[in-house]
Amino acid sequence: MTDVLTGAAVQRPPAEVRYAGELTRLRASDEGAPRPPGWALSLRAARAFIVGDDALGVTRKFVGDPSLIDRALVSLATSRGLLLVGEPGTAKSLLSELLAAAVSGDSTLTIQGGAATTEDQIKYSWNYALLVAEGPSERSLVPAPLLCGMAQGRTVRFEEITRCPLEVQDCLLSPLSDRVMAVPELPGDAGMVFARDGFNIIATANTRDRGVNDMSSALKRRFNFETVFPIADFDTELALVESEATALLERSGVAAPPRRDVLEVLVTTFRELRDGRTARGDEMERLSAVMSTAEAVSVAHAVGLRGWFLNGTAGTAADLVSCLAGTAAKDNADDLAKLRRYLEQQTSWRTGEQWRAFRDARRELPGG
Structure with missing residues (x-):
């Protein structure tokens, strides 16, 4: 007590x-x-x-x-x-x-x-x-x-x-x-x-x-x-995920804060898989798994832990793919296939180092 x-x-x-x-x-x-x-x-x-x-x-x-x-x-x-x-x-x-x-x-x-x-x-x-x-x-x-x-x-x-x-x-x-x-x-x-x-x-x-x-x-x-209701604004959700993940990582003994560019990939992915629509307006398959802000914080925490304790880094978008697999497979085995299609079809037109790493790591998904 x-x-x-x-x-x-x-x-x-x-x-x-x-x-x-x-x-x-x-x-x-x-x-x-x-x-x-x-x-x-x-x-x-x-x-x-x-x-x-x-x-x-x-x-x-x-x-x-x-x-x-x-x-x-x-x-x-x-x-x-x-x-x-x-x-x-x-x-x-x-x-x-x-x-x-x-x-x-x-x-x-x-x-x-x-x-x-x-x-x-x-x-x-x-x-x-x-x-x-x-x-x-x-x-x-x-x-x-x-x-x-x-x-x-x-x-x-x-x-x-x-x-x-x-x-x-x-x-x-x-x-x-x-x-x-x-x-x-x-x-x-x-x-x-x-x-x-x-x-x-x-x-x-x-x-x-x-x-x-x-x-x-x-x-x-x-x-x-x-x-x-879920958080409607991207910047607000990103800021919340960043602050909560940073606090969790500090309590877990991780010295490196999460990378902002990795969190941008994470929050974008969660919002698009949750809404069934990409940032440029393309219709896509929704996941039946819960892709909530709280789940995003949990995945960001796992990415930071994986990067720090396995590689001594803050975690990259490649680590994100492995951590996402456990989230996507909770409710329906078909969600892994939907996630793979997202990585293949909805990341090819995006630019930036972390989006490329995210796309290239799709082979890390189970059954890939």
């Missing part, structure tokens, strides 16, 4: 630890500002934490429409939950974490949805040794994120909610509508947990997963839906 609080030797500390200094400055400047009951910051300060404030030295952490942040914060101040939907890799989870850190000062009350998620992982379970020895009691109760959030007045994050079975999702109905959770095993008043001020739920769902376990109409009515 000490390592988490200090960030020492932790691969990815939570937002409230990574940006503790910024949150401290925002709280100091936010004294006396009106804020919703139970919130750690006012809406204005919470917005500044996410979109940045140069005067206070607060960095921008989410690249997207600032009005989305405004709507999300207002939703969290109401009696409805917030559901962030969008394509995979559009930073829904990051935005959820930042919102929770700003509103509650704690982003760690997180439920990871999946086919195996059960109600006790969401609400509460029991210490069975104490349960057998003493029977049901508050001492033998093991609270899960939802119960903790309600009892402490904090924001609960529910990742990939549509990956959970419908009957598991619906355990949120009473906490969201009546703001209460029943623990029928406990006697008297202890058997009812009422939500304190500040409690709410932020859920995320991928549009590609919609229909896997679609939410019931009753649960949908208890959420405000907000769509997180």
Whole structure:
């Protein structure tokens, strides 16, 4: 726990630890500002934490429409939950974490949805040794994120909610509508947990997963839906990939920052394979694999690691081909063939050293 609080030797500390200094400055400047009951910051300060404030030295952490942040914060101040939907890799989870850190000062009350998620992982379970020895009691109760959030007045994050079975999702109905959770095993008043001020739920769902376990109409009515879109501007996406990849490489012990010309090839390739159209307007095949900004950052990180630890360089576009293979082959074997055709047909007319290296390395693809 000490390592988490200090960030020492932790691969990815939570937002409230990574940006503790910024949150401290925002709280100091936010004294006396009106804020919703139970919130750690006012809406204005919470917005500044996410979109940045140069005067206070607060960095921008989410690249997207600032009005989305405004709507999300207002939703969290109401009696409805917030559901962030969008394509995979559009930073829904990051935005959820930042919102929770700003509103509650704690982003760690997180439920990871999946086919195996059960109600006790969401609400509460029991210490069975104490349960057998003493029977049901508050001492033998093991609270899960939802119960903790309600009892402490904090924001609960529910990742990939549509990956959970419908009957598991619906355990949120009473906490969201009546703001209460029943623990029928406990006697008297202890058997009812009422939500304190500040409690709410932020859920995320991928549009590609919609229909896997679609939410019931009753649960949908208890959420405000907000769509997180991919980054539209090339330069903005390139800058984001560069900054995030540089930070990851530094943490991985790589002394050489990523090359800008290699990242230009990477981001261009991802955008074109994602959109099905080249920069000069040629129609082309889209990949079924997720070619998101988050995936581009991951590939840029892998290129830097490959170049530095294998060759002592910053990584080239030739390294990019090998790293792209694992991304393209995730969902459909045909995607490798589409990637090969892209390298053969859509790189021949481009100029520059890295585009030539990228094209010449197509033989490195599996089956080439």
